[in-house]
Amino acid sequence: MQFSKMHGQGNDFVIIDGLKEKVNNFSQLAQQICDRHFGIGADGLVILLPSQQADFTMRIFNSDGSEAEMCGNASRCVARYVYEHGLTPKNKISLETLAGIIKPELLFENDRVTSVRVDMGEPRLNRGEIPVTGDKNEKAINIPVQLENQLFYGTCISMGNPHCIIFVDNVDAVDLTAIGPKIETAPLFPRKTNVEFVQVLNRHEVRMRVWERGAGITLACGTGASATLAAAVLTTKTERRITVHLDGGDLAVEWGNDNHIYMSGPAQEVFRGEYPV
Numbered sequence: 001m002q003f004s005k006m007h008g009q010g011n012d013f014v015i016i017d018g019l020k021e022k023v024n025n026f027s028q029l030a031q032q033i034c035d036r037h038f039g040i041g042a043d044g045l046v047i048l049l050p051s052q053q054a055d056f057t058m059r060i061f062n063s064d065g066s067e068a069e070m071c072g073n074a075s076r077c078v079a080r081y082v083y084e085h086g087l088t089p090k091n092k093i094s095l096e097t098l099a100g101i102i103k104p105e106l107l108f109e110n111d112r113v114t115s116v117r118v119d120m121g122e123p124r125l126n127r128g129e130i131p132v133t134g135d136k137n138e139k140a141i142n143i144p145v146q147l148e149n150q151l152f153y154g155t156c157i158s159m160g161n162p163h164c165i166i167f168v169d170n171v172d173a174v175d176l177t178a179i180g181p182k183i184e185t186a187p188l189f190p191r192k193t194n195v196e197f198v199q200v201l202n203r204h205e206v207r208m209r210v211w212e213r214g215a216g217i218t219l220a221c222g223t224g225a226s227a228t229l230a231a232a233v234l235t236t237k238t239e240r241r242i243t244v245h246l247d248g249g250d251l252a253v254e255w256g257n258d259n260h261i262y263m264s265g266p267a268q269e270v271f272r273g274e275y276p277v
């Protein structure tokens with residue numbers, strides 16, 4: 001089976017063209033392929049499939065084999081993949097995901113792809129849509145997230161997948177490996193959650209570290225950066241257009257007047273190969 005290894009600001013994926021390759025048992029394959037010692041190594045497995053409603057379907061499996069509804073960094077990688085592998089001549093495509101249709105657009109300089117801008121759609125704010133337990137029509141802004149011995153305050157947003165954003169004074173002081181999995185699996189989140197710790201640097205810049213549902217610490221998260229912008233605006237901490245500094249690099253996010261969030265950043269192919277099946 002042929003594959004490509006790609007990343008968006010260090011959030012890395014194995015991409016398989018499911019239009020060409022016959023792939024079975026995506027969840028098990030994701031666990032094997034993503035293993036950094038016994039597999040290729042990645043945060044997630046992305047399978048490209050046909051779609052009735054969009055140019056392609058993108059399915060994304062975390063390294064633990066769970067399927068995610070959406071992935072921002074993978075969507076930039078897929079847009080570049082389908083263009084550079086000759087699957088489409090379009091520089092703006094639509095991708096069907098479990099969270100709906102999203103639209104990445106390649107940006108060029110001298111005929112070379114420099115970055116990808118993604119229309120991530122509208123942030124979903126109600127508890128029922130995220131999901132967070134409690135009144136399904138209420139928002140979850142700055143709500144208590146109680147762990148056994150610790151209390152955090154988080155703002156919860158869905159970008160198709162669930163996020164809990166916790167603003168702190170110093171992200172580097174957070175023990176993400178210890179706290180991340182506890183919040184990810186807290187009973188407050190019936191479908192678990194991605195966890196972002198965010199330090200506001202000024203009204204245009206934040207620094208974010210992420211513990212991803214099903215993948216653990218990753219170097220970047222596109223839906224996480226988008227959800228962070230929504231949380232920062234709703235809590236009046238930043239403007240509607242900010243740069244999110246992540247461990248793997250920067251993402252630019254903007255909350256447009258159309259209520260859609262637009263996320264921009266690079267997507268890079270690292271190598272191609274064959275995986276025995």
Ligand SMILES: N[C@@H](CCC[C@H](N)C(=O)O)C(=O)O
Pocket residue numbers: 011044062067068069070071072073074161162194212213214215218220221222223224
């Ligand atoms: N890194 C991704 C999100 C991947 C899915 C996530 N772990 C989940 O389970 O929701 C991104 O760039 O958005």
